[in-house]
Amino acid sequence: MRADVDDAPEDPGSGRLLKIILPLAVAAVLLGSCEAAVRIYEIPHYLMPSPSRVFDSLWTDFPSLVPSWLVTIQITGLALLFSVLGGGALAILFAQSPWIERAFLPYAVVLQVTPVVAIAPLIIIYVPSTYAALLLCAWIVAFFPILSNTTIGLHSADHNLVDLFQLYGASRWQTLTQLRLPSALPYFLAGLKVSGGLSLIAAVVAEYVAGTAGTGTGLAYRVLENSYRMNIPGMFACLLLLAFTGVAIFGLTSFVSWLLLHRWHDSALARER
Amino acid sequence: MTVASDLLERPSQVSSPLVRFEGVGKTFRNGTKALVGLDVGIGAGEFVSLLGPSGCGKSTALRLLAGLGRPSSGRIAWSEPPDRHDIGFVFQEPTLMPWASVARNVHLPLKLQGLRYRASMPRVEEALEMVGLEGFAASYPRELSGGMKMRVSIARALVTQPRILLMDEPFAALDEITRSRLNGDLLHLWTERRFTTVFVTHSVYESVFLSSRILVMAARPGRIVADLPVDAPFPRDEAFRMSESYNRHCRAVSAALRRAMEQ
Numbered sequence: 051m052r053a054d055v056d057d058a059p060e061d062p063g064s065g066r067l068l069k070i071i072l073p074l075a076v077a078a079v080l081l082g083s084c085e086a087a088v089r090i091y092e093i094p095h096y097l098m099p100s101p102s103r104v105f106d107s108l109w110t111d112f113p114s115l116v117p118s119w120l121v122t123i124q125i126t127g128l129a130l131l132f133s134v135l136g137g138g139a140l141a142i143l144f145a146q147s148p149w150i151e152r153a154f155l156p157y158a159v160v161l162q163v164t165p166v167v168a169i170a171p172l173i174i175i176y177v178p179s180t181y182a183a184l185l186l187c188a189w190i191v192a193f194f195p196i197l198s199n200t201t202i203g204l205h206s207a208d209h210n211l212v213d214l215f216q217l218y219g220a221s222r223w224q225t226l227t228q229l230r231l232p233s234a235l236p237y238f239l240a241g242l243k244v245s246g247g248l249s250l251i252a253a254v255v256a257e258y259v260a261g262t263a264g265t266g267t268g269l270a271y272r273v274l275e276n277s278y279r280m281n282i283p284g285m286f287a288c289l290l291l292l293a294f295t296g297v298a299i300f301g302l303t304s305f306v307s308w309l310l311l312h313r314w315h316d317s318a319l320a321r322e323r
Numbered sequence: 324m325t326v327a328s329d330l331l332e333r334p335s336q337v338s339s340p341l342v343r344f345e346g347v348g349k350t351f352r353n354g355t356k357a358l359v360g361l362d363v364g365i366g367a368g369e370f371v372s373l374l375g376p377s378g379c380g381k382s383t384a385l386r387l388l389a390g391l392g393r394p395s396s397g398r399i400a401w402s403e404p405p406d407r408h409d410i411g412f413v414f415q416e417p418t419l420m421p422w423a424s425v426a427r428n429v430h431l432p433l434k435l436q437g438l439r440y441r442a443s444m445p446r447v448e449e450a451l452e453m454v455g456l457e458g459f460a461a462s463y464p465r466e467l468s469g470g471m472k473m474r475v476s477i478a479r480a481l482v483t484q485p486r487i488l489l490m491d492e493p494f495a496a497l498d499e500i501t502r503s504r505l506n507g508d509l510l511h512l513w514t515e516r517r518f519t520t521v522f523v524t525h526s527v528y529e530s531v532f533l534s535s536r537i538l539v540m541a542a543r544p545g546r547i548v549a550d551l552p553v554d555a556p557f558p559r560d561e562a563f564r565m566s567e568s569y570n571r572h573c574r575a576v577s578a579a580l581r582r583a584m585e586q
Contacts, residue, residue, distance in 0.1 A: 210418040213391050218435040219407035228434070232422045314421045314463050 099283040107283035122268040129188030129249040137196030145204035162194040170259035187256035192249035199241030203234025239307040246299040340364030346397030356544035372530035380545020411480030417472035426460035450482040470501035541583035549579040
């Protein structure tokens with residue numbers, strides 16, 4: 051028997067296994083007790099469907115859900131892509147001169163702090179295509195973390211290294227590409243993780259606002275549709291897909307971050323104690 | 324009249340200096356007088372230490388020499404205007420790029436001149452060999468100890484074969500054992516290659532061991548108060564640290580420093 055819990059990580063194999071098994075065990079217990087409760091107390095499925103019923107609904111509805119799912123994924127992915135491009139480009143622009151930053155940052159903040167639910171109806175009225183309107187809404191929410199993080203990152207280059215670049219007569223371009231951008235990378239990636247989740251949330255919120263009036267057939271629209279029909283298992287099925295999408299985005303952005311940082315950045319290093 | 328001013332009036336033994344401070348003063352925007360009336364020449368091949376208490380402007384003088392900042396008065400006169408690869412600079416911290424390997428870090432000055440990595444590999448390897456880091460080219464800075472990081476920093480400063488090496492308290496953050504070993508290795512390199520070196524330190528013992536000449540500085544306002552030659556012959560080794568001559572120089576320099584603090 052081991053006396054000390056701290057000894058456990060010494061065996062990386064069992065540690066990793068435990069990391070996977072523990073959350074799965076929690077899920078099994080939760081779902082099992084939920085299933086049992088619904089059956090024992092005979093809760094009607096239009097109030098609280100049993101997990102088995104939800105999975106059943108997901109299984110049968112899946113073919114019809116896929117096109118909607120793809121629309122949501124596409125809007126989320128494009129919003130994130132434009133956030134990276136737009137937020138990154140704006141941050142680089144801001145880093146060129148404190149005056150540019152002074153002039154434009156307040157407007158970026160205003161866009162960020164105004165709730166997207168409040169702006170969305172206007173955007174949906176003004177922008178002729180619903181798809182473009184949804185994309186715009188998602189982008190407005192998602193680009194800010196990347197912008198603000200990357201801006202801080204670009205300013206955070208080691209002052210002595212900045213001096214060294216100056217000493218060796220580096221051009222503005224060289225200082226940007228070889229010093230400021232690599233210094234900003236960990237900050238940018240932290241922003242990317244936040245933006246990934248936000249773009250999914252904003253895509254769903256915008257779709258809710260567009261509602262049945264729009265031609266959008268994303269997952270959020272399907273949730274609404276199921277709620278009008280009192281199809282509670284269907285709603286849960288859509289939620290499952292949305293949650294899975296969010297987790298997948300988080301996993302993907304975390305992986306990209308690990309890929310780019312694990313050789314050198316403290317945040318990605320495993321430490322032995 | 325103090326002995327220090329006696330020493331100051333001694334004409335510099337350098338006839339044609341590589342670079343001269345001519346009445347250099349530096350006042351910061353907040354009104355702090357970092358330096359006043361600096362008049363001193365640094366000869367080619369010298370190892371000059373700037374020694375003084377904190378706030379005496381020794382680092383400021385070094386940065387002016389590097390062209391990082393301009394003097395508020397006077398000028399810095401070079402015998403030949405320096406090119407960008409003529410100056411090597413070593414900071415108190417290793418100041419390495421954490422995202423780049425050791426070799427890529429050493430390659431940086433050459434890269435900024437437009438020399439490709441492949442083509443400059445022999446020079447990078449030579450510089451790493453000089454500081455005793457052959458075999459570490461592919462390592463990342465985080466994998467190295469403090470002393471090894473400092474060696475990389477020195478290799479980077481020497482890779483352009485500069486005419487003058489400027490070092491700003493490079494070993495101050497290292498432990499005593501590492502510091503003493505790096506002192507020995509630096510001096511060995513200097514004895515072999517004789518690049519002009521200006522070395523900022525607040526350690527009397529370090530400055531006597533390394534230097535051919537010590538400029539003692541005083542604070543508020545920052546100025547040079549003594550110009551002391553260390554005439555012990557090179558090469559110097561650990562035996563020199565134990566010698567009577569080392570002791571005598573340390574005493575003289577300490578006395579000058581004490582007077583500088585009292586002024």
